[in-house]
Amino acid sequence: MKTERIIINPNPIGGLTEEYLMEHLESAAEYIKNGEVVAFPTETVYGLGADAYNVEACKNIFKVKGRPSDNPLIVHIASREEVNLLTSLWTEKAEICANNFWPGPLTLILPKSDKVPREVSGGLETVAIRMPSHPVAVALIKKAGCPIAAPSANLSGKPSPTEGEHVWRDLAGRVPLIIDMGKCDIGLESTVLDLTGKIPIILRPGGITKEELEAVLGNVELDKAIGIVNTENGGTDTFIPKSPGMKYRHYAPEGQIFIFSRGKLEEEMVSQNIYGDVARRIAVLCTNETEKKMNEELKNRLDYLYVLGSGERPREVAANLFEALRLCDENKIDIIFAEGIDERGIGLAVMNRLKKAAGKNKA
Numbered sequence: 001m002k003t004e005r006i007i008i009n010p011n012p013i014g015g016l017t018e019e020y021l022m023e024h025l026e027s028a029a030e031y032i033k034n035g036e037v038v039a040f041p042t043e044t045v046y047g048l049g050a051d052a053y054n055v056e057a058c059k060n061i062f063k064v065k066g067r068p069s070d071n072p073l074i075v076h077i078a079s080r081e082e083v084n085l086l087t088s089l090w091t092e093k094a095e096i097c098a099n100n101f102w103p104g105p106l107t108l109i110l111p112k113s114d115k116v117p118r119e120v121s122g123g124l125e126t127v128a129i130r131m132p133s134h135p136v137a138v139a140l141i142k143k144a145g146c147p148i149a150a151p152s153a154n155l156s157g158k159p160s161p162t163e164g165e166h167v168w169r170d171l172a173g174r175v176p177l178i179i180d181m182g183k184c185d186i187g188l189e190s191t192v193l194d195l196t197g198k199i200p201i202i203l204r205p206g207g208i209t210k211e212e213l214e215a216v217l218g219n220v221e222l223d224k225a226i227g228i229v230n231t232e233n234g235g236t237d238t239f240i241p242k243s244p245g246m247k248y249r250h251y252a253p254e255g256q257i258f259i260f261s262r263g264k265l266e267e268e269m270v271s272q273n274i275y276g277d278v279a280r281r282i283a284v285l286c287t288n289e290t291e292k293k294m295n296e297e298l299k300n301r302l303d304y305l306y307v308l309g310s311g312e313r314p315r316e317v318a319a320n321l322f323e324a325l326r327l328c329d330e331n332k333i334d335i336i337f338a339e340g341i342d343e344r345g346i347g348l349a350v351m352n353r354l355k356k357a358a359g360k361n362k363a
């Protein structure tokens, strides 16, 4: 399949107006209306979208990504009215979440309406709904005139794409159109919040933090699957994760990841015996602060070094993490030493992705 790439200038003369976007997204909207799959930017990561009400189009998303069909899709909307068609129960907590965090990186799990195809919900009785804030995502949904079901636009098992170029590398030849508007602001996926029980449960930490949610909702819990990483000898989790996506090995680069804490890089490298083994290609992903303190001998031993940003600004680290993991693959890295950061705020999502990437169990 020939893939077209539309590049949207974030700062066109006259500004990124609705008219400008509508004009440039005309063919993309046509593809969606005709039941095709299109890749587009959101403020979190790029999405691979199709008309959420078109069963065949949604099935095609799974095919293009190589994604297991029991892993449900998020339905993206551009206006509040659309939730009434998608869920059979819009709760008070949902209203609070929408008022505070939409449009933005928060996905709400609610009981699904009959209108949501089972192919979208992965056979579950619930539906995941998110109103993105990225101008291209919003304009595309409006122009197509339907909610857009979309997972992240990576091949299954790869880190989510945070640049149009990442999507191009994964999906060129597999989709008719990729809309490219450069780097995504947040760089990690949305927070997935289950609102079907009494207490809201975070199924996947992401762009909206637990602290931000608690400030408006009161008590919010973390799903037990978060933070638990399957180990090589079969894993420690005996329960079934509520979010089907949690059970798959995700965000995985080819190399093996070791997470080190600030100040402990050399110790970790010595314990992995990398100085005596020149056959393996070694990468370090770390904060500015760690890079500044690294001695020359250690730096010279590295095949690849990526500075994620300041440890004082975890949102910077979040925005660069997936690109860093992808570049490790491009540099054919065998072993990755990645610096862990504080698990507060966005740090919880960063560490969740890093731990998952480090998990060796290919479920």
Ligand code: TXA
Pocket (backbone or CB within 6 Å): 042, 044, 045, 046, 047, 048, 071, 072, 073, 074, 105, 107, 109, 121, 124, 126, 127, 128, 130, 150, 151, 152, 153, 188, 189, 190, 191, 192, 203, 204, 242, 243, 244, 245, 246
């Ligand atoms: O930021 C994002 O959320 C991006 C952009 C494109 O919006 N999308 C994204 O989609 O990350 P995806 O498919 O890669 O991840 C969706 C997650 C999966 O872990 C899936 O299992 C979970 O949400 N999910 C979807 N529907 C669900 C449901 N009804 N119940 C529980 N979990 C659900």
Ligand code: MG
Pocket (backbone or CB within 6 Å): 151, 152, 160
């Ligand atoms: Mg994904």
